[in-house]
Amino acid sequence: xxxxxxxxxxxxxxxxxxxxxxxxxxxxxxxxxxxxxxxxxxxxxxxxxxxxxxxxxxxxxxxxxxxxxxxxxxxxxxxxxxxxxxxxxxxxxxxxxxxxxxxxxxxxxxxxxxxxxxxxxxxxxxxxxxxxxxxxxxxxxxxxxxxxxxxxxxxxxxxxxxxxxxxxxxxxxxxxxxxxxxxxxxxxxxxxxxxxxxxxxxxxxxxxxxxxxxxxxxxxxxxxxxxxxxxxxxxxxxxxxxxxxxxxxxxxxxxxxxxxxxxxxxxxxxxxxxxxxxxxxxxxxxxxxxxxxxxxxxxxxxxxxxxxxxxxxxxxxxxxxxxxxxxxxxxxxxxxxxxxxxxxxxxxxxxxxxxxxxxxxxxxxxxxxxxxxxxxxxxxxxxxxxxxxxxxxxxxxxxxxxxxxxxxxxxxxxxxxxxxxxxxxxxxxxxxxxxx
Numbered sequence: 001x002x003x004x005x006x007x008x009x010x011x012x013x014x015x016x017x018x019x020x021x022x023x024x025x026x027x028x029x030x031x032x033x034x035x036x037x038x039x040x041x042x043x044x045x046x047x048x049x050x051x052x053x054x055x056x057x058x059x060x061x062x063x064x065x066x067x068x069x070x071x072x073x074x075x076x077x078x079x080x081x082x083x084x085x086x087x088x089x090x091x092x093x094x095x096x097x098x099x100x101x102x103x104x105x106x107x108x109x110x111x112x113x114x115x116x117x118x119x120x121x122x123x124x125x126x127x128x129x130x131x132x133x134x135x136x137x138x139x140x141x142x143x144x145x146x147x148x149x150x151x152x153x154x155x156x157x158x159x160x161x162x163x164x165x166x167x168x169x170x171x172x173x174x175x176x177x178x179x180x181x182x183x184x185x186x187x188x189x190x191x192x193x194x195x196x197x198x199x200x201x202x203x204x205x206x207x208x209x210x211x212x213x214x215x216x217x218x219x220x221x222x223x224x225x226x227x228x229x230x231x232x233x234x235x236x237x238x239x240x241x242x243x244x245x246x247x248x249x250x251x252x253x254x255x256x257x258x259x260x261x262x263x264x265x266x267x268x269x270x271x272x273x274x275x276x277x278x279x280x281x282x283x284x285x286x287x288x289x290x291x292x293x294x295x296x297x298x299x300x301x302x303x304x305x306x307x308x309x310x311x312x313x314x315x316x317x318x319x320x321x322x323x324x325x326x327x328x329x330x331x332x333x334x335x336x337x338x339x340x341x342x343x344x345x346x347x348x349x350x351x352x353x354x355x356x357x358x359x360x361x362x363x364x365x366x367x368x369x370x371x372x373x374x375x376x377x378x379x380x381x382x383x384x385x386x387x388x389x390x391x392x393x394x395x396x397x398x399x400x401x402x403x404x405x406x407x408x409x410x411x412x413x414x415x416x417x418x419x420x421x422x423x424x425x426x427x428x429x430x431x432x433x434x435x436x
Contacts, residue, residue, distance in 0.1 A: 039084035046077035046092050055095025056134040062099060072116075075100035079119050087126075094124045098140040101147075106286070108324050110147040117144040121163075138167040142177055146289075150326035154366075158184050171207035175214055178205075182217065187329040189370030189408060195221045209250065212241040216254045223257075224370070225410045228265035235261050249290060252281035256294045259301065268304040275301055289330065292321035296334040303341045311341045329368075332361040336375065343424070348382045355379050369406035370414075373399045377418040 053064045065071045078092035097120025104113035117140050124137050145160030161184075164177035178201035186194035198218050205211050216238045223231035235258040242251045255278035263271035275298035282291040295318035302311035315338045322331035339354035355375045362368045362375075380395035396419055403411040418425070 036085065039081050039086040042077040042081035042084065043086045043089050046074050046081060046089060046096075049074045049077065050092060050096065055091040056131075058095065058099055058136055061096060065099065065103060071096050071103065072100040075116060075120065079116075079123070082123055083119075090123055090127055091131075094120050094127060094135050097123070098136060101140060102143055105143050105147050108150075108326070110150045110326065113147045114144060114151070117141075117147070133169055136169070136173075138164045138169060138173040138177060141167055142173075142180060145180055152328075154184055171205045171210035175201065175205050175207075175210035179213065179217055186221070187368065188366060189368040189372075189406070191221045191224055191370070191408065191410075208241055209246050212238045212246075213250050213254070216257050219261075220257045223261055223264070226414060228261045232258070232261035232265055247285070248281040249285035249287055252278045252285060252287075252290055252294065255281070256290075256297055259294075260297050263297070263301045263304060268301055271301045272298065272305070288321045289325045289327050292318040292325065292327070292330050292334070295321070296330065296337050299334075299341065300337050303337070303344050306344075308341055308345050311337075315341065328361055328365050332358050332365070332368075332371070335361065336371065339378065343378075343382065348386050352379050352382050355382075369402050370408060370411055373402040373406065373411060373415050374418060376402065377415055378424065380419060381421065381424045 049070050051064070051069065053060050053069070055061070061071055074092060075096040078089045079097060081089035082093045097116055101113045101117035101120065104110075104116060121137060121140055121144065124132060124135055124140075127135070141160045141164035145157040145164065148154075148160060149157040158181060161177050161181040165174060165181070168174035168177055178198065182194040182197040182201075185197070195218055198214050198221075201214055202211065205214065215234060219231040219234035219238065222228075222234070235254065238254050239251070239258055242254055246254070255274055259271045259274035259278060262268070262274060275294055279291060279294045279298065282294050295314045299311040299314035299318065302308070302314065315334055318334045319331060322328070322334060335354050335358040339351040339358065342348075342351040342354060355378055359372060359375050362372050376395045376399035380392045380399060383389075383391035383395060399415050399419065400412070403415040
C-alpha cells in the first residue's frame with residue numbers, strides 16, 4: 001500500500017497519459033536505475049507503443065500516426081534504447097525516427113525535427129548494408145536539410161542535401177535531392193550556379209519523370225534570365241510527360257512554372273486556372289512551402305489581369321504559410337509581388353515601402369543581387385512617378401552598381417531594360433517579359 005501511494009504521488013495523469021509530477025522525480029529515477037535496466041525499459045515501451053507496426057514500412061507508420069499512435073514516442077524510446085546498448089531496437093529507432101522527424105517538421109518544430117533525424121540517420125549507418133534500403137534515408141536527409149534551411153543554416157542544409165544524393169535509392173529521390181541542392185544558390189540569384197548543379201545531376205538520372213522535373217527547374221531558370229518564351233516551350237513538354245504519371249507535388253511544381261511562363265509571355269488570363277490546379281495539387285501533397293510558392297505566383301496573375309483584391313488574398317495566404325515554414329526567400333518574393341499589386345493600384349508610397357521591406361529581408365538572407373537590383377530599379381521608377389528626381393537618381397545608381405558587380409551576366413541588361421521602361425513591366429502590353 002505504501003509503495004502504491006508513493007507511485008501516485010510521483011506520477012500524474014495528463015491528457016490521457018502519465019508523466020512525472022516533477023522533473024526531479026525523473027532525475028532521481030534515472031540516477032537510481034542502471035543503464036542496462038533503463039535500456040530495457042525504453043525498448044519495452046517503444047515496442048508497446050509501436051504495437052507491432054513494421055518499422056521498415058514508412059506507409060504503415062504514417063497510417064498508425066494518422067489514427068493517433070505516438071510515433072514520436074516510439075522513436076524517442078527506441079533511440080534511447082539503442083544509445084544505451086540495446087541494438088535490437090535499431091529498426092524501431094530508424095524507421096520510426098524518420099517518420100517522427102517528418103511529423104515534427106510538418107508541425108514546424110524544426111529544432112526537434114533536426115535532433116530526431118540526426119539521431120536516426122546516425123543509427124541508420126549501423127544497420128546491415130542489405131537492410132538499409134528498406135529505410136528512406138535520402139528522404140530523411142532531405143527533410144533534415146529543409147529543417148536546417150528553415151533555421152537559417154544553409155551550409156548544414158547543403159551538407160544534408162548532398163548526403164541525400166548519396167543515399168538515394170532511385171532516380172526520383174536523387175532528382176529531389178539535386179533540386180534541393182540547386183535551390184541554395186538559386187535563392188541568392190546565382191542562376192548559373194544553380195543551373196550547373198542541375199546539369200550535373202542529369203547524367204545520373206534516367207527515369208523520364210525525374211528527368212522532366214530537372215528540365216522544369218532548368219526551364220524556370222531560362223525564364224528568370226528573361227526568356228519565358230523558351231521556358232514555355234520546355235515546360236509544355238514537361239507537363240505532358242508528367243500528366244497521369246508524376247506525384248501531385250512534382251506535377252504541381254511543373255504546372256506552377258508553366259503558369260508563370262504563360263502569365264508573363266503568353267496568356268495571363270489562361271494562367272489562372274493552371275495556377276489554381278497547381279495549388280490544389282500542392283495542398284493535396286501536404287507541402288505548405290510549395291503551396292505558398294503557387295499562391296504568390298497566382299497573386300501575380302491576378303494582378304496582371306486587374307483582380308487586385310484576389311491578388312491581395314493570395315498574398316496574405318502565402319505570407320501566412322511562409323511565417324510557419326520559415327522560408328524567408330519565398331516570403332521576400334511574395335512581398336515583391338505585393339509591391340507590384342500596390343503599384344498597379346496606384347499606391348506608389350505603399351509599393352516603395354514593400355520594396356524596402358523586401359530589401360531588408362534579402363539582406364538578412366545574405367543577399368540576392370538579381371532581386372535586390374530589380375527592387376532598387378522599381379523604386380527608381382516609382383520615384384519618377386512621384387516626381388522625386390533625387391530618389392530616382394539614387395536608386396537607379398544603386399541598381400546599376402549592384403548589377404555591374406554581381407557577376408551575373410544577364411543582369412546589367414535586365415536593369416537597363418527595367419530603368420528604360422515607360423510603364424514598368426506590370427503596365428506593359430499583354431506579351432510581357434517577366435522579372436518575378
